[in-house]
Amino acid sequence: MTISDFTLLKKILRPKRIYNLYYFKPVEGFSLDSRTLKKGNVFVALKGKYKDGYQFIKEAKEKGASLIIAEREFFLDGLKIPYFVVEDSLEAIKKITRYIIKKKRPFVYAITGSVGKTTTKEMLCFLLEEKFKVHKNYHTENNLLGVAKTVFDLKDEKILILELGTNSLGEIRDLSELIFPKVGIITFIKPTHLEGLKTLKNIYEEKTSLLKVNPNIKAVLNKDDPYLRKVDFCKKIYWFGKSKDCHLYARFLKRDFKNSFFLIQDKFLLKLPLQFEGFIFNILAAILGAHLKGISFKKLVKRMNNFCRYPWGRMEMKRIKRFFILNDAYNSNPFSFKESLKIVERFPQQKIAIIGDMLELGEKSIYYHKILASTLIRAGIKYCLLMGKFTFYLKEELKRMGYKKVFHFSSHKKVAQFIK
Incomplete structure (x- = not known):
């Protein structure tokens, strides 16, 4: 999206301070990442959990950014592009998003x-x-x-x-x-x-x-x-x-x-x-x-009937030599886990389950891991190979129910060594 009118951009963002207005040129789109920024983009410097976009303003300028939006001043000799100081970069992102949706409809x-x-x-x-x-x-x-x-x-x-x-x-x-x-x-x-x-x-x-x-x-x-x-x-x-x-x-x-x-x-x-x-x-x-x-x-x-773009790690079935592998590892949860075991239950072959923690289950994390035990037994799993903090409780529940071939590991490497 091209914005040629400086006053329009100022109206959208309402910056606290503006520098280098003399160098304003029409802007061609917006970017949050200096690595993928294209010439003419506005670069929005956002402070994240691990990195601060402020540190990449120089890189954005060198790649051809047409304007910088940040929460504090940045002084660099020869910057020669407009610089907007805003109260909150996240709010600036929201304002830009609303404007584009409203404009392009x-x-x-x-x-x-x-x-x-x-x-x-x-x-x-x-x-x-x-x-x-x-x-x-x-x-x-x-x-x-x-x-x-x-x-x-x-x-x-x-x-x-x-x-x-x-x-x-x-x-x-x-x-x-x-x-x-x-x-x-x-x-x-x-x-x-x-x-x-x-x-x-x-x-x-x-x-x-x-x-x-x-x-x-x-x-x-x-x-x-x-x-x-x-x-x-x-x-x-x-x-x-x-x-x-x-x-x-x-x-x-x-x-x-x-x-x-x-x-x-x-x-x-x-x-x-x-x-x-x-x-x-x-x-x-x-x-x-x-x-x-x-x-x-x-x-x-x-x-x-011609669709084939099923995302990786979601009920993904593969055959490698004499092994069938069902991969449902991407951000797994209690519902998808039980659904995948319904598929496994149909196969007469020897079955091995490799299970890591299901994340972001809060105070019920232990509960949701323990209730998988009966489903695993019903699916006819011969070996359960576990890794993670909460799968420890699954191991204890399986043992309590009389299931013996369950093993808990401290690393992916040790799981792989056991399988070999």
């Missing part, structure tokens, strides 16, 4: 939920990009900085798909106020990020706050989730799930070694190239969301 989809956000985002993008120019978050960049970075990179795309993450109360509401979504998709309410959110009720309140900013938002919700079924405050709710009273529903047909088969709306055959049927909820959310842009269910299901 993309059709915004916002996706949140305890699990399945990234997969749903990738599926929705895949379904829409055949007909529209689409822009989305990169990987899981779903906090304020990730959302801002995505908006900063918006060009002429008409549709913007934003995955919104949270680990503390109020984050989803703040992000929603920045982007003002027209469609809000929520996948599941499950026990994740309890360290910051504390309770399932808080998770529900936090996730559904996405739907409380735009009074005309179209909500796309999972009717199979008991918490989401409580939502009744939106004017327009579109339900997906496995029952026929949903706007979009799926019926499981069969599975073979590589695929699972579903019938959508009792009409359209969908082949899911995975053993994990749980992805059907992501698929339904994406199809229903895309349908709101006028694409028929028939066309969407047909295109969905």
Whole structure:
């Protein structure tokens, strides 16, 4: 985005002090990272947990930054670019984000939920990009900085798909106020990020706050989730799930070694190239969301049969020689862990589970690790190899239940040595 008018930039940011105004030139976009900054970008120096963007102002200048935004002065001989001193760099980022959304007016989809956000985002993008120019978050960049970075990179795309993450109360509401979504998709309410959110009720309140900013938002919700079924405050709710009273529903047909088969709306055959049927909820959310842009269910299901962008580390099945490996290691949680064990339970071969800590479960961390014991035994796991602070309690629970082949290790290297 090009801003040629200095007074407009001043109006957006309301800086405390301005230096080197004489050198002002039209700015070409915004950057939070000096490593990826392009010539003509405004560089916003932000103080992070580990690094302070203030330290990279010189590098940004050398790369061709057109203007600097920071919370304190920076004096460098020959700087010769405008320099805005602001009260709060984060607030400056929010102001820029709001301005770009207001100016470019993309059709915004916002996706949140305890699990399945990234997969749903990738599926929705895949379904829409055949007909529209689409822009989305990169990987899981779903906090304020990730959302801002995505908006900063918006060009002429008409549709913007934003995955919104949270680990503390109020984050989803703040992000929603920045982007003002027209469609809000929520996948599941499950026990994740309890360290910051504390309770399932808080998770529900936090996730559904996405739907409380735009009074005309179209909500796309999972009717199979008991918490989401409580939502009744939106004017327009579109339900997906496995029952026929949903706007979009799926019926499981069969599975073979590589695929699972579903019938959508009792009409359209969908082949899911995975053993994990749980992805059907992501698929339904994406199809229903895309349908709101006028694409028929028939066309969407047909295109969905060609989808292959399943994110790494989420129910990822691989075969290496005589071994089958199911990788669900990315930010695992109690819900996805139990779902992955349902797949493992089907295989008659000898099974080994390698388990690390599930993080951000707060005061219930010990509880959620211990309750996995019965699921592991039911899945027929022959060896349990554990590593981490909280898996120690899982080991104790397994032993209490009479399971003997459980081992706890202090490092990845020792786990690998044991397997060899």
